[in-house]
Amino acid sequence: MLKKVDRTLIILIIILSLIGLAMIYSTAGMTYMLRQGTWLAAAIFIAFIFSTITPRIWSNLAPYIYAITLILLFLLLFTHGTYPKRWFKIGEFSLQPSEFAKFATVLMLASFLATKKKLKTFTDMIIPLVIVTIPALLIFIEPDLGAAQIFFPILIIMLYWAGVPFPKIFIFFSPVVSAVASFSIYVWVVYIAAFTVFLYFRKQLSDFIYGFVSNSLAGLVMPVIWNSIKEYQQKRIISFFSPWLDPQGMSWQIIQSKIAIGSGKLLGKGFLSGTQKKLEFLPERHTDFIFSCLGEEFGLLGIVVTVMLYVFLLYRILVLAKETKNRFASIFVSGVLAWIGYQTFLNIGMTMGLLPITGVPLPFLSYGGSSLLACFMAISVCLKISKSKLEY
Numbered sequence: 001m002l003k004k005v006d007r008t009l010i011i012l013i014i015i016l017s018l019i020g021l022a023m024i025y026s027t028a029g030m031t032y033m034l035r036q037g038t039w040l041a042a043a044i045f046i047a048f049i050f051s052t053i054t055p056r057i058w059s060n061l062a063p064y065i066y067a068i069t070l071i072l073l074f075l076l077l078f079t080h081g082t083y084p085k086r087w088f089k090i091g092e093f094s095l096q097p098s099e100f101a102k103f104a105t106v107l108m109l110a111s112f113l114a115t116k117k118k119l120k121t122f123t124d125m126i127i128p129l130v131i132v133t134i135p136a137l138l139i140f141i142e143p144d145l146g147a148a149q150i151f152f153p154i155l156i157i158m159l160y161w162a163g164v165p166f167p168k169i170f171i172f173f174s175p176v177v178s179a180v181a182s183f184s185i186y187v188w189v190v191y192i193a194a195f196t197v198f199l200y201f202r203k204q205l206s207d208f209i210y211g212f213v214s215n216s217l218a219g220l221v222m223p224v225i226w227n228s229i230k231e232y233q234q235k236r237i238i239s240f241f242s243p244w245l246d247p248q249g250m251s252w253q254i255i256q257s258k259i260a261i262g263s264g265k266l267l268g269k270g271f272l273s274g275t276q277k278k279l280e281f282l283p284e285r286h287t288d289f290i291f292s293c294l295g296e297e298f299g300l301l302g303i304v305v306t307v308m309l310y311v312f313l314l315y316r317i318l319v320l321a322k323e324t325k326n327r328f329a330s331i332f333v334s335g336v337l338a339w340i341g342y343q344t345f346l347n348i349g350m351t352m353g354l355l356p357i358t359g360v361p362l363p364f365l366s367y368g369g370s371s372l373l374a375c376f377m378a379i380s381v382c383l384k385i386s387k388s389k390l391e392y
Contacts, residue, residue, distance in 0.1 A: 008316050023286070023297075066108035077142070099373070106335035114327045120164070136149070161321065171202075261295035275296070286366070287368060288362075
């Protein structure tokens with residue numbers, strides 16, 4: 001039984017993309033807007049082609065797309081050029097493989113998880129973890145911590161959607177919590193004690209052994225990992241907790257972003273009237289911090305409208321994931337939901353000073369052809385799925 005394509009998805013991404021074009025023009029000028037417009041036209045064309053390919057074909061192509069993406073990420077590390085190594089330069093344009101790696105990884109995870117009917121043990125999660133860790137590690141080496149960490153929330157949501165019980169997922173990824181808690185020995189001791197009690201009442205020996213050993217090791221090695229990451233990444237995390245510690249240095253972006261959003265008040269200063277553009281206080285205005293400038297020019301009203309557009313978009317994707325009968329298609333859509341939802345949450349939270357600065361673009365709005373193209377690719381597959389969501 002065939003259904004009509006979800007036109008609401010199309011309308012929402014077009015509206016968000018047009019808002020992005022307007023804000024790029026306001027913050028960076030006509031040249032950047034025309035470049036983004038070119039990418040938008042290419043994204044629409046490719047999305048039209050992708051929306052004609054059935055989920056079964058995507059499932060079969062997933063390993064090859066994933067392998068090609070890994071090769072590109074690996075080759076990128078050996079290219080000549082500026083540091084960090086995140087882009088392939090093609091004339092006036094550049095391609096960022098990490099953005100396409102998100103699409104490829106969601107495809108690969110969906111293809112693998114769809115073949116597993118029961119997912120209840122830790123061993124069932126090892127291969128999905130490997131699928132995610134390889135591209136994330138290659139991207140981390142570039143280095144691009146912001147893009148690398150997006151893969152793991154995607155994995156968690158897709159595992160849950162595929163049928164892994166949430167307590168099992170929590171125990172599997174609990175070493176991350178232990179690592180964060182280890183920044184304070186007192187907090188870590190309390191956490192380990194509480195977690196041990198939780199494991200005891202679970203009354204599963206495998207959970208207890210894995211959980212206790214992995215959490216203990218994570219807490220002990222975290223200082224080593226902290227010392228291995230780049231200094232600017234350490235400063236970004238520190239500036240999140242103490243933004244006024246160095247207002248002229250590492251905290252400058254967070255402070256200026258808050259000032260921009262707050263200065264917009266209820267209705268904003270008006271389109272093209274943002275002082276962040278004129279005085280250039282805020283770096284990366286047209287990319288990572290485009291939401292801050294939107295708040296400055298259109299105020300709280302503009303922020304609420306934009307956030308509601310994202311919420312409605314994510315809601316439509318969630319409904320599609322729930323209604324789709326094909327297991328691969330449903331898991332894939334859940335991955336797209338996690339990808340776009342988490343990245344949106346991360347970017348907006350970063351610009352408002354609620355999360356550390358991670359340097360991730362706002363989907364459909366931020367300047368960047370690779371991000372725009374990858375998001376359109378994912379949505380186009382969702383559109384095809386919406387046409388045949390009742391098919392097995």
